[in-house]
Amino acid sequence: MTCLPEIKPGQKKLGLVIDLDTCVGxxxxxxxxxxxxxxxxxxxxxxxxxYSAGAEGVWFNRVxxxxxxxxxxxxxxxxxxxxxxxxxxxxxTVCPTGASYxxxxxxxxxxxxxxxxxxxxxxWACPYGAREMDxxxxxxxxxxxxxxxxxxxxxxxxxxxxxxxxxxxxxxxxFGDLGDPESAVSKLVRERGGYDLxxxxxxxxxxxxxxxxxxxTVQAKxxxxxxxxxxxxxxxxxxxxxxxxx
Amino acid sequence: xxxxxxxxFFTTASGAGYGxxxxxxxxxxxxxxxxxxxxxxxxxxxxxxLITVGLLSSLAHLGHPERAWRAISQWRSSWLSREGVAALxxxxxxxxFGIGLLGDIPALAAPMGLLAATSAMVTVYSTGxxxxxxxxxxxxxxxxxxxxxxxxxxxxxxxLLAMLAAFWGNGAVPAVLALLTGAGGFLLKxxxxxxxxxxxxxxxxxxxxxxxxxxxxxPLDPPHTQTNYLLREMxxxxxxxxxxxxxxxxxxxxFGLPMLLALLALLTGGAAAMALLTIGAVLALGxxxxxxxxxxxxxxxTVTLYYTGT
Numbered sequence: 001m002t003c004l005p006e007i008k009p010g011q012k013k014l015g016l017v018i019d020l021d022t023c024v025g026x027x028x029x030x031x032x033x034x035x036x037x038x039x040x041x042x043x044x045x046x047x048x049x050x051y052s053a054g055a056e057g058v059w060f061n062r063v064x065x066x067x068x069x070x071x072x073x074x075x076x077x078x079x080x081x082x083x084x085x086x087x088x089x090x091x092x093t094v095c096p097t098g099a100s101y102x103x104x105x106x107x108x109x110x111x112x113x114x115x116x117x118x119x120x121x122x123x124w125a126c127p128y129g130a131r132e133m134d135x136x137x138x139x140x141x142x143x144x145x146x147x148x149x150x151x152x153x154x155x156x157x158x159x160x161x162x163x164x165x166x167x168x169x170x171x172x173x174x175f176g177d178l179g180d181p182e183s184a185v186s187k188l189v190r191e192r193g194g195y196d197l198x199x200x201x202x203x204x205x206x207x208x209x210x211x212x213x214x215x216x217t218v219q220a221k222x223x224x225x226x227x228x229x230x231x232x233x234x235x236x237x238x239x240x241x242x243x244x245x246x
Numbered sequence: 247x248x249x250x251x252x253x254x255f256f257t258t259a260s261g262a263g264y265g266x267x268x269x270x271x272x273x274x275x276x277x278x279x280x281x282x283x284x285x286x287x288x289x290x291x292x293x294x295x296l297i298t299v300g301l302l303s304s305l306a307h308l309g310h311p312e313r314a315w316r317a318i319s320q321w322r323s324s325w326l327s328r329e330g331v332a333a334l335x336x337x338x339x340x341x342x343f344g345i346g347l348l349g350d351i352p353a354l355a356a357p358m359g360l361l362a363a364t365s366a367m368v369t370v371y372s373t374g375x376x377x378x379x380x381x382x383x384x385x386x387x388x389x390x391x392x393x394x395x396x397x398x399x400x401x402x403x404x405x406l407l408a409m410l411a412a413f414w415g416n417g418a419v420p421a422v423l424a425l426l427t428g429a430g431g432f433l434l435k436x437x438x439x440x441x442x443x444x445x446x447x448x449x450x451x452x453x454x455x456x457x458x459x460x461x462x463x464x465p466l467d468p469p470h471t472q473t474n475y476l477l478r479e480m481x482x483x484x485x486x487x488x489x490x491x492x493x494x495x496x497x498x499x500x501f502g503l504p505m506l507l508a509l510l511a512l513l514t515g516g517a518a519a520m521a522l523l524t525i526g527a528v529l530a531l532g533x534x535x536x537x538x539x540x541x542x543x544x545x546x547x548t549v550t551l552y553y554t555g556t
Contacts, residue, residue: 002320020457030469055472062469064552066451069461076466079455081552090381096317096327115316118309120479121326124247127382127449129476129549138309195456198449198548201381209456 002095005104007087013107013179014145015085015206016165017188021213023172025065025078029164033061033082033143036163041148042113046136058132060143061164075212080173082164083130083143084197084205085109091122091131100140107179107206108147113139127201150175178206247383248482249542256304257373258402258534260333261395263296264366265403267340269420271363275356279407280414286347286355289410293403294340301333325379329372336365370399377541384447385545390438397434398534401427405504405530409523412511417519421508424526428508432501435537439493442544447556454551465555480547481554484540492540500533 037060038045047057061082068075085102089109092100099116102109111122111131116139123131123140131142146162149155159166165173176185185208188194194208229245232238270289273279305311318334320327339361346355374395377386404427408420451465452458473481484492507526511519550556 002323004323025467027469053472056470056474058475059470064465064469065467066455066457067464067466068455068457073461075457075460077455077457077460079457079552081469090379093323094326094376094379096320096324096330097313098316098320115313116310117313117317119307119317119326120309121324121376123476123479124383124547125380127548128454129480129547129552132475133309133479135309135475140309197456198453200448200453201548211456211459 002092002098002100004092004102011179012177013206015178017174017185017194017208017210018080019172019210020077020079021210022170023078023080024170025063027063028167028169029080029173030059030061030063032163032167034059041144042141046134058134058141077212083109084128084207085145087204087206088202090125094121094125108145110144111140111142116140127198247542247545247547248479249539250307252303252306254535254538256300258538259296260300261370261399262402262406262531263293263300264370265399266293266406267366268363269403269407271343271359273419274359278419279411280416282414283347283350285414287344289407290344325372325375329369329376332365332369332372336362336369339365370395382548383545385442388441390434390441394434394438397427397431401431402530402534405527408508409527412519412523417523418512421512421523424508425505428501428505432497449548449551451551451555465553468553476549480549482543484543489544492536496533496537499529500537504530
């Protein structure tokens, strides 16, 4: 059913917290996402013309880079973009078949590839561009929050986190329950002023982004060393200084 | 947004078919169009042909057309599903209407005609709502989109009915309706275009990234060097100068000329009216195809904020 599950207080809301301060734009999260998901729940993630001009394919995670601000206050910010597992996902409610759904137990938004008709309306309804059509299989695909890792009892417990989080070399990605105010991710969001993308759209994303930290205030420019004759200890040099300034 | 041919054709053809069914079902019980059962059957046949061809064309847009039947299940939340349900339900009164016409049973034809007319209107309303409910596309999430779909279906339907009625010697009432709805469509589209040209975008690159707190945001490096599904589907842009020219074509050839021809047909009548209203109907449908293409080509999606900043 594409009607959304009722949100109860204390509802589990699994999601990601992405730290734009520490992300270095290395693309490891995108690469490991593709690697894991091309053989997991949503497999395969096809590539078209992989070895020639016009190579493209289905990815669940895309890392953009932006410039923000001017001059000394300007920053280069690397910006990973993936499904935000919204609380009000219109991508789910517009689905005519019920293939798109939001899980009641943890809020993960998924697509049933066996009933998807590939109409593409959900991709139109997502403001964030989180859904990409698998034009090979004729069905829509999207980030599953690595549902086949986080609940996977056949892998060691410490690896039961999304592939993008596991691989991030700067720990810019955090995974947890954003519905629990005492979880590590919720605390992180509170401490660092985590925010929603495009809040004006009203989709209430679960994933949060942490802003780049404020730079230390720029000090006054360093001053050139200009010793007076009183500062010159060497008598010979002091004499030369006096002769030359005459 | 990418103007997919199958969708452009579907909304134009089915829209005209539902418009024709609407006016036929409404005007026949009122006695405002030729009462000959054959006229009714030909008009109904054309309406159902346009509707069916359009619906089949929309299936071509799907990745899995054989699963299309599943689309009628989520009518509680999805306007696309509601459109599917309404489109299928419309066939019922339409076919009974046809039986009423064939057997010359006014007691069946009249109520079924009115029911088919209502159902046709609901279907077109649902089509409009599919687009109007999409917040990320501001040119569609606009209060004039649904009235536009309804008005243009009524206009193309009236133009087709006027053409057919002229062949049965009495096209006056639908010709007047084509004139009125044509004027309505002209004004509505003009107001809509002015609206989307002046309306500031709700979301910006700053709100899309949340980096507005630092300053103005500019895309620096894209995540991929080649195109992808998002850019092909949502990143389609039409040059402004082409859009302006196409808008003038829609207004002149899609609305202006058919209205002028309908007016001339009202004045001349007879065989001249047949020719004039036929040309008018063809022009109206051609103009609407361009209008529908523009509806997609001029629409922008918020995902492009991440790629181009606008």
